[in-house]
Amino acid sequence: MSNAPGLAIVAGHADFAAGLTSAVEAITGHGDRLVPIQVRGLCGEDIQALLREKLKDSGALVIFTDLQAGSCTMAARRVLREVPGSVLVAGVNLPMLLDFVLSSGTDPVAAATAAAERGRTAVSVHGGPA
């Protein structure tokens, strides 16, 4: 029996999702736990349709998006209204996804919530005026 929170969809501008997923694969070998999508040229309704299709095919209950104001985030919020027990995390970064795919818990919402906190605290600034 697998100890993992299941799959997560990653959505964002241009090739953002594919880039992050390839980085996760390079670091952990668990890129297959993510389903990257790109939405270039799609209207909002088509983004929603794509997300519904990917959720159904993958069984994922988690969607990570790149930007709070992004069209993927808007579409995901609409789609996830219809999916009990699901969660959306906007503002994804690489440390967040690494935490998610390495999670040993089986609750996807708990894993996504913990990953979001990990991603939030993984930003640091070094240097500056002398």
Place this chain on the structure above:
Amino acid sequence: MTLVLNRIDDRLIHGQVVVGWGQPLDVHFIVLVDDAVASSEWEQELYRMGVPPEMEVRFLSVSDAAAHLDDYRTEPRAGILLTGDIATMSRLVAVAGVRDVNVGGIHHRAGRVQHLRYVFLTPDEQRALRDLAEQGAVVTAQDVPAARAVPLEELLAAREGG
């Protein structure tokens, strides 16, 4: 300042609008004109969530917009007027004095032909854009500030995506 951008974008509020245009133009408010959104608290909350706290979003029906746009044009801060389709912008050109129209995003849908990477139009939508120009509006296509503004005739003649 005034309404610095009158944009047609079927994604309404999203990254290009808030960040791509909003930051360089120092935009402090967005006027979103859409009858469906204006009648739905849930939709309004969704769009408010997408903007930073210092940016205000005003939701108006098409009929209400005509009465308010003159006031918004006299505000000291910059704003963006946003519609999700050509028909709504056409009403605002006709009754609310809009003179410059930015085609920012009309995406793929059955029956539409691709003109630019971010503009797909049906024959009726092509005619509607020409009608805007005939009403006196200057119509250009431009998704982000760093891109070139494509004049209407060039937009309508362009074909991409095979």
